[in-house]
Amino acid sequence: MFASLNAEYYNASYPIIISENSLSSLNIYLSEIKKKNIFLIIDSKFKDNNYHPSKTLTKIINNYNKIFISGGIKSKSLNQLTKILFHLSETNLTRDSYIVAIGGGVIGDIVGLAASIYLRGLKLIHVPTSTTSMLDSSIGGKTGLNIFDKVNMIGTYYHPEMVFIDTRFLYTLNKRDFRAGIAESIKKSIISDKIFFNYLDVNSDKINNLEFESIFYLIKKSLEIKLMHTRQDMFEKAKRLFLNYGHTFGQSLESYYGIDQKSLRHGEAVSLGCICASYMACALNKKVDKTIISQHKSIFSKFNLPVHINEIKSLKKPKVNILFNLINNDKKKIITGNRFILSEKIGEAKVVTISNKKLIISSFNKILE
């Protein structure tokens, strides 16, 4: 099975290859470029050959200039960005050079940022290796790092030249990170595709067991939805905002726990955030059918994602007032209040601006009490 999607933006257009053997396509693509013009930035997990899905990755890694950097949230820092820029400068890369980011969402975001600013922009290739990066972060052009304990406070919009998705990478990903990525797909299905939501509901076992066909469909469909929402709205003025479903509550939880993914993965925060949002949708509009809440809980639970804070044993219960204050840091906030994405019905979403403290706190409390 093979798919080639085309990302079309007003300022960029690039292919996204999805298959069980995209590394071979990557190898052929790179062989057409001058070797000295290629620089790999790789998640340090892949220093260990046991994480290589095939010998092709070993060959690519051995063949080109490279650095390894750690995955995990700590790498999305100013310090890490400086180190990357230093290496790019040491390697004397020119503007026609290619940076190849091989890793999860963290590597993709920080390398994307470095590629976008070094010499005012180098060519970028994404090779996503985690669920989150395959079905979400490697397309859409957002790059970023965390600063002052705030999520993605610095960043750029910068598109890759190509994205190569090789599904075999997922076999070595730990289960918690695997599931955290699925939260981004569930979110997409809730905001815009009831049929996809039903697919996830019926096929959760196959996906959890990494059956290729269901994983292939999961990635392809998730990317198609993201392309649809970002194509006409690169800069989050309207439709792209829907993709932030669950994120306003979620980012506040992430900031509360010091954006340390060890305590709370980004996808887990999204799952909890979507549950808060489902309660908020019902509280705001009494006509909304309350089964929307049980539908949310059921689908996230099928992928072992948390629907209540108690389900993550390592977490100390947060103070709701602090969570409320942290919501004020949200980048989507406007002068009249916070913008929440709400879904009153599976497959549909809308943006609502809310400044009602009581409502925000009572929605948070649904996952805390």
Ligand SMILES: NC(=O)c1ccc[n+]([C@@H]2O[C@H](COP(=O)([O-])OP(=O)(O)OC[C@H]3O[C@@H](n4cnc5c(N)ncnc54)[C@H](O)[C@@H]3O)[C@@H](O)[C@H]2O)c1
């Ligand atoms: N740019 C965007 O549009 C966008 C969208 C969603 C999320 N994100 C960002 O993505 C990040 C989360 O992504 P993530 O979950 O991929 O985090 P990550 O990159 O830290 O990967 C999670 C863990 O899995 C390891 N790993 C990666 N691939 C592996 C593999 N094939 N086998 C074994 N281990 C592997 C990493 O080393 C890390 O320890 C967050 O920082 C979030 O803000 C960005």
